[in-house]
Amino acid sequence: MMTEFPGTSIVRGRVEGEALVADATLSFWGEVEPVSGRVIAVGHPLEGQSIAGRILIIRSTKGSSATPMVLRLCSLQGTAPLALVNQEIDSLAALGCIVNRIPLMVVKDPAIFHTIRSGDWVVVDSDQAKVTLKRTGAR
């Protein structure tokens, strides 16, 4: 099965890996622990899960302006996401991904949140501006 989502490239690059998906917003400062990459926001759909090495698919970043700082710390610690896919672009996500060379794409289609699930294997090709679901994980 191959499902493709066209989008807009914000930071270029091509990576593939395991998706971490939530139809929700996230502030990296205050809601992500950079040492482990774990989401600590109480009641957040991703609470307790790690963004490290994952393809993080969320609505957008929000909240703290220290989001790029935490992305930098994650990057230095080795806990940064592999790529970020957002429905809407917050200037803080763009900055953090530019500085840390993390591929970033905008995919507007909300179907991405139920087509791609956490654990699925995904290709983010920000050079060709598309996100592809390669195979589904255990559901």
Next chain:
Amino acid sequence: MELTAEQLSVLEGARGEFLRRCMRWLVDWGEAMGARRMVPLDNAHVLLPVPNQLMRGARPEAVQQYVEELREFCRHSVAPQCYATVHTAFVTLDELDVPQNDPEQVRLQRELADLASAAGFIPTFTCAPYLVGNVPLKGEICAWTESSAVVYANSILGARTTRHGNESALAAALVGWVPEFGVLLDEHRRGTLLVHVTTELKHSTDWGALGYFAGKIAGLGIPVFTGVRRPNQDEAKQLCAALATSGGVSMCHLVGITPEAPTLEAAFGGQAPRQPHVVFGAEQLRQTYQALRNHTGDEIDSVILGCPHASIREVGEIAFKLQGKRIASHVRLWVNVARATKANADFMGYTQIIERAGGRLLCDTCPTNIRIPARRIVTHGFKQAHYARGMTGAEVIVASTDNCIRAAIAGRWCGDEYDD
């Protein structure tokens, strides 16, 4: 993006390798966000914290490299036309009897403060620079970190700043330009969501509730509020902080108060709102308080006031309420302030009153950054309550300043109208 010859030369390394890299970030960022040019920067509020508790247990090399990157920014000078202040640190430079305020990190933060000062940054160490002298005028082009201050600058002062992170604000302050996108442009300052307020907002925490409610719906959009009276500075501070906590709001319009929103039509720039309008009434107010509270008992150990940093008026009000009173011995009451505000409070005798009651003024930082060791926190800030839940693991109760102080004296949560 079209660059001037001077901007291009910086991008090609005319002012050295580090400023070339700074310019590269700004140009890439601008292009990603749809900017067409770089404009001169008037004002910056930058982030220069040692990571402290945020990186507790991290690889030492990761922390060292991060601090070295901050030092590198401070080895260059702030652009001559730019007024640049510094955001909250993750430690206090004062003595503090909790192990989380690591002395080695305090030493590094002092070193960075000295370097920053020599570079032309004023080490205000506050999340509310507009309370301690950095008050940009209408139309000033700013590069501000601190999400709450961004909303305040755009919405209350009529200055213009997008949501900045540490690299962009520092880079812009050094090169003296910032990419022009988002709320720097008139067409991106129009409202996207109408929020009609039908309930009375009695105190600053109620304004925080309104912000927390609207930010979640607005997301990255621009809420427009009708039906509200003019807030005072402290109430506006709570509104702005909460909008950028539940949401990623850069600005809002308070019709009749926001400098560029004399009327509802002006707030929306003559266009229809993108989102359907919402009502904020007594029921929404009650639900917003209740949704954030997660306490399972009434025994409390911490009361946190001053999120965002308290104004001198707030410190005075807190001192007045604590005059001759005694905070319960097992309760830690911290009032977070900028160092400049504390100097004023010392002079006025407010600090002494609060200390005599058993509280303290906490400078330079904030309890969530220190990771205050707490099990149950009462606070008047929706932002503090939101982040403290995850960052400290404590249970939280968000309440009016009066009820926070009542809890501090009683040593337990005494209840309010929003309790079940």
